[in-house]
Amino acid sequence: MGYLQNGVQSINIPIQPPMKQTSLVTLNDIPKFAKQLANTLKGGEILALIGPLGAGKTTFAKALGKELNIKHKITSPTFTLMHSFAAKLKQGKPATLYHLDLYRTKNFREAKALGLNEFWGQPRTVTLIEWADKIGRHLPKKTKKIIFTGHEK
Numbered sequence: 001m002g003y004l005q006n007g008v009q010s011i012n013i014p015i016q017p018p019m020k021q022t023s024l025v026t027l028n029d030i031p032k033f034a035k036q037l038a039n040t041l042k043g044g045e046i047l048a049l050i051g052p053l054g055a056g057k058t059t060f061a062k063a064l065g066k067e068l069n070i071k072h073k074i075t076s077p078t079f080t081l082m083h084s085f086a087a088k089l090k091q092g093k094p095a096t097l098y099h100l101d102l103y104r105t106k107n108f109r110e111a112k113a114l115g116l117n118e119f120w121g122q123p124r125t126v127t128l129i130e131w132a133d134k135i136g137r138h139l140p141k142k143t144k145k146i147i148f149t150g151h152e153k
């Protein structure tokens, strides 16, 4: 507990830490990280999930889905490219969670064919993009990068 200069005790107001622009996450850290991140989501976030095969990108999508009250089983959209789910943000607002996997897409045009650039960043959406590095230069400035490193060495 801190004190202001005039001796009045300061009040500790819990503030949501802003999410860093880039985070490094190991497989073990995923549940905790997903929980912390879910608490910061207001809608409009775009999260670039980056890392090699097996690093934890889909595992994170599942963990975040659990935090956002998604009852549907979240599986890898490797072949379907995109799944969307009705979600509930921690503040109670409904939102749509978009989960994309660009592993099999060749270019941004193919990603756009999914409608990506029409919904990403919109209020009441949260967009997760596995292999987002493939469209790196097209990602909106506000995109947060989460780099998955797999098992700790």
Ligand SMILES: Nc1ncnc2c1ncn2[C@@H]1O[C@H](COP(=O)(O)OP(=O)(O)O)[C@@H](O)[C@H]1O
Residues within 6 Å of the ligand: 027, 051, 052, 053, 054, 055, 056, 057, 058, 059, 060, 130, 148
């Ligand atoms: N169906 C599964 N059975 C066993 N382990 C799995 C399964 N799916 C994922 N894992 C484990 O979780 C890790 C991360 O997988 P995943 O999140 O699918 O990676 P990514 O989406 O980054 O390719 C894998 O290295 C593996 O150890």
Ligand SMILES: [Mg+2]
Residues within 6 Å of the ligand: 057, 058, 059, 076, 101, 130
């Ligand atoms: Mg995956």
